Amino acid sequence: MPRDKGRTKESARRTPGGGRLAARARGLLGACRGTTDDTRYIVHAFRSSTHTWFLLVILLIAQITTSFLIGYPLRRWVVNRLIRVANRDNESAVRHLTLRGHEKSISRSDREGDPAFLTAVRWALENSAAGSVIGCVTLVLAVGTVVSFTCPLWWWSLPSEYAVNPGLYRVDSWAAAAVTPLVGLVYLSLYLALVPRSALWHSRLAHRTLLQRGDRGLLARITQITASRDDALEVHRTELQRIERDLHDGTQNRLVAVRVHLGLLERILAEDPERAWGLLETTKDAADEALRELRHVVRSIYPPLLADRGLASAVSSLAARCALPCSVEADGLGRAPVAVETAAYFVVAEALTNVHKHSNGSRASVVLTETAGSVLVRVTDDGHGGADEHAGSGLAGLRRRVASLEGTLNISSPADGPTTVEARFPCAY
Amino acid sequence: MRVLIAEDDVLLRQGLSLLLEVEGFEMVGAAQDAETFLELFDRHRPDTAVIDVRLPPNFSDEGLRAAAEIRRRVPNMPVLVLSAHVDHEYAGELLGSGTNGIGYLLKDRVGEVSDFVEALTRVARGGVALDPEVVDQLIGGRPAGDPLGSLTDREHQVLDLMAQGHDNAGICSLLGLSTPAVSKHIGAIFGKLGLSGPGNGHRRVQAVLTYLRK
Numbered sequence A: 001m002p003r004d005k006g007r008t009k010e011s012a013r014r015t016p017g018g019g020r021l022a023a024r025a026r027g028l029l030g031a032c033r034g035t036t037d038d039t040r041y042i043v044h045a046f047r048s049s050t051h052t053w054f055l056l057v058i059l060l061i062a063q064i065t066t067s068f069l070i071g072y073p074l075r076r077w078v079v080n081r082l083i084r085v086a087n088r089d090n091e092s093a094v095r096h097l098t099l100r101g102h103e104k105s106i107s108r109s110d111r112e113g114d115p116a117f118l119t120a121v122r123w124a125l126e127n128s129a130a131g132s133v134i135g136c137v138t139l140v141l142a143v144g145t146v147v148s149f150t151c152p153l154w155w156w157s158l159p160s161e162y163a164v165n166p167g168l169y170r171v172d173s174w175a176a177a178a179v180t181p182l183v184g185l186v187y188l189s190l191y192l193a194l195v196p197r198s199a200l201w202h203s204r205l206a207h208r209t210l211l212q213r214g215d216r217g218l219l220a221r222i223t224q225i226t227a228s229r230d231d232a233l234e235v236h237r238t239e240l241q242r243i244e245r246d247l248h249d250g251t252q253n254r255l256v257a258v259r260v261h262l263g264l265l266e267r268i269l270a271e272d273p274e275r276a277w278g279l280l281e282t283t284k285d286a287a288d289e290a291l292r293e294l295r296h297v298v299r300s301i302y303p304p305l306l307a308d309r310g311l312a313s314a315v316s317s318l319a320a321r322c323a324l325p326c327s328v329e330a331d332g333l334g335r336a337p338v339a340v341e342t343a344a345y346f347v348v349a350e351a352l353t354n355v356h357k358h359s360n361g362s363r364a365s366v367v368l369t370e371t372a373g374s375v376l377v378r379v380t381d382d383g384h385g386g387a388d389e390h391a392g393s394g395l396a397g398l399r400r401r402v403a404s405l406e407g408t409l410n411i412s413s414p415a416d417g418p419t420t421v422e423a424r425f426p427c428a429y
Numbered sequence B: 001m002r003v004l005i006a007e008d009d010v011l012l013r014q015g016l017s018l019l020l021e022v023e024g025f026e027m028v029g030a031a032q033d034a035e036t037f038l039e040l041f042d043r044h045r046p047d048t049a050v051i052d053v054r055l056p057p058n059f060s061d062e063g064l065r066a067a068a069e070i071r072r073r074v075p076n077m078p079v080l081v082l083s084a085h086v087d088h089e090y091a092g093e094l095l096g097s098g099t100n101g102i103g104y105l106l107k108d109r110v111g112e113v114s115d116f117v118e119a120l121t122r123v124a125r126g127g128v129a130l131d132p133e134v135v136d137q138l139i140g141g142r143p144a145g146d147p148l149g150s151l152t153d154r155e156h157q158v159l160d161l162m163a164q165g166h167d168n169a170g171i172c173s174l175l176g177l178s179t180p181a182v183s184k185h186i187g188a189i190f191g192k193l194g195l196s197g198p199g200n201g202h203r204r205v206q207a208v209l210t211y212l213r214k
Helices: A002-012 A017-065 A071-098 A118-156 A172-212 A217-266 A273-301 A304-311 A311-321 A338-359 A394-405 B010-023 B032-044 B062-073 B086-096 B107-111 B113-123 B132-139 B153-164 B168-175 B180-194 B200-214
Strands: A326-331 A363-372 A376-380 A410-413 A418-426 B002-006 B028-031 B048-052 B079-083 B100-106 B128-130
Touching: A002 B048, A017 A071, A017 A118, A017 A172, A071 A118, A071 A172, A118 A172, A118 B168, A217 A273, A217 A394, A217 B010, A217 B107, A217 B113, A273 B010, A273 B107, A304 A311, A311 A326, A311 A338, A311 A363, A338 A363, A338 A376, A338 A394, A338 B002, A338 B062, A394 A410, A394 A418, A410 B132, B002 B032, B010 B028, B010 B048, B010 B107, B028 B032, B032 B048, B032 B062, B048 B132, B048 B168, B062 B086, B079 B086, B079 B107, B079 B113, B086 B100, B100 B107, B100 B113, B107 B113, B113 B128, B113 B153, B128 B132, B128 B153, B132 B153, B153 B168, B153 B180
Parallel strands: A326 A363, B002 B028, B002 B048, B048 B079, B079 B100, B100 B128
Antiparallel strands: A363 A376, A376 A418, A410 A418
8 A cells, every 4th residue: 555655646746846746756655665675574573473472382382291202302393493483583684674774783793503592582582572563563554554545445335233443433424434544544654654663673673682692792892893993994095195195295206306407417517517516406405305205204104213122212212302391201111013002103293293383381291101901102291271183183093093903092181281192002902 | 489387396396497498498487286377377378388297285186187177278288297107097088188289297207308308399299298108008918819919029119109209200210210111110000900091290199099098
């Protein structure tokens, strides 16, 4: 019957000025198709729920008779059936979630092997209730819709003692029959409203129950790793892009400038030696600039001091080059993984740049410590606070970089200062 | 010849201007971004333009778009596009707006002053100057069984120079061959590639490129 409604709307498309109507009709057609999928899902759930009732009863008998000869094989048979039903239900739930665009609710961990016996029984108990309830509700609404809509066509053919009662009254006159399609509309609306929701609810319930038991922690971990991997890929992409830009638009341009000036020199050396001397200076400057750029690019990728001496030395050097007085405290810091050291280094570098540029402070302090398998970096200033992470991309980029290593970045910057930037990186994975 | 340039790098912009002046071009302006470039273009209507592909604000392909824009305003406007890296896809886009007066060179080539000046002059006269690297990309990596595979090494060299935009005389002097020898090679190339008709100036580049871009 949802399709009937679609057709009515379709004919409306042909009426003048029906552009919006046509769009609505298309939307409605889509919704009807969706409802058909929902209905199919519920039919499956209902069937499987009745099947489960039957199996649960047999299981009960098998449990009672286990002491007799017949009990044991019967129990094994019923357990296998329960597991197979559970498997099918999960597949159907996953298919339904995918079909209805709820892929996000689907756990990415593919279940290996069958659900355990207890999970299957738990699901059997849940579904014997859930599947039956939504199945019955759907059935009642479907029958109600069909009966109410078609009632005017056949009510007169029934003997008067069997008059239908689609709602709150008996259909025993033409007047009563004429009103039943309105009741049908109520049934249809309820159907359209309830069926998709119940199907979604049931498929989620099934999927959640039938996930590998006991591995919720593992799942959470996978979600976490997936998120940090996404961050890592994003950080990697922006880094590559930045390096390409720096090399092409910076270093290479400087070198091209050197080359252009050399070419010029070659041309004018004989005719205008005076001018050539001046050009020579410019050329040298361009070459120096190219080298400076190159050093800058290298430092921005992986600071050489960090590679040679580790985080404490590299940060000390950073502090020494900082425009403001900056103290560094680095106690008992061993070597951490390269990625962690690099990220920690850039947290300090970015924070110190911000202190200098935005905080209006007079000094900064850096603390590096290693506790319980994690490296902690803290940069504090004495300036006015109010640092806004969303104003520039600097802090947001840092957060991403820290998150890509499953670390956490805390920025505390009350309006009257001071600002503290703190990053913690786990080192024992 | 009146030239307008667009280059964001200060040092390079100055060097390029100086170089063109020394080589006897008249510099009508040097813009640091595409917007200024288009403004100066409308004001001065230069004979030819030299544009860097990457320009502010986004440093992506503003230069290419500026080149397309001035060729939309003045059909067949000679443009020489400079880039830190060359790719045949960009070359295809440039040549899509017609093969009159188009140049696409690596920035590095500017340092070889006489070649650069020659290329710029060729472009200004309505010719083509493609970077050898683009031509290599186009000619190299052809699948086996491709008619290009049947070319001899010498013919490859000749085709390479042709695709860069050199005329017969240029090819003769560059390869140290006589004019009839070069003509013979070109005839052979057209024969093997299945192209017929007189091969002259940029028209044959067009023919070669049309074929290569397939």
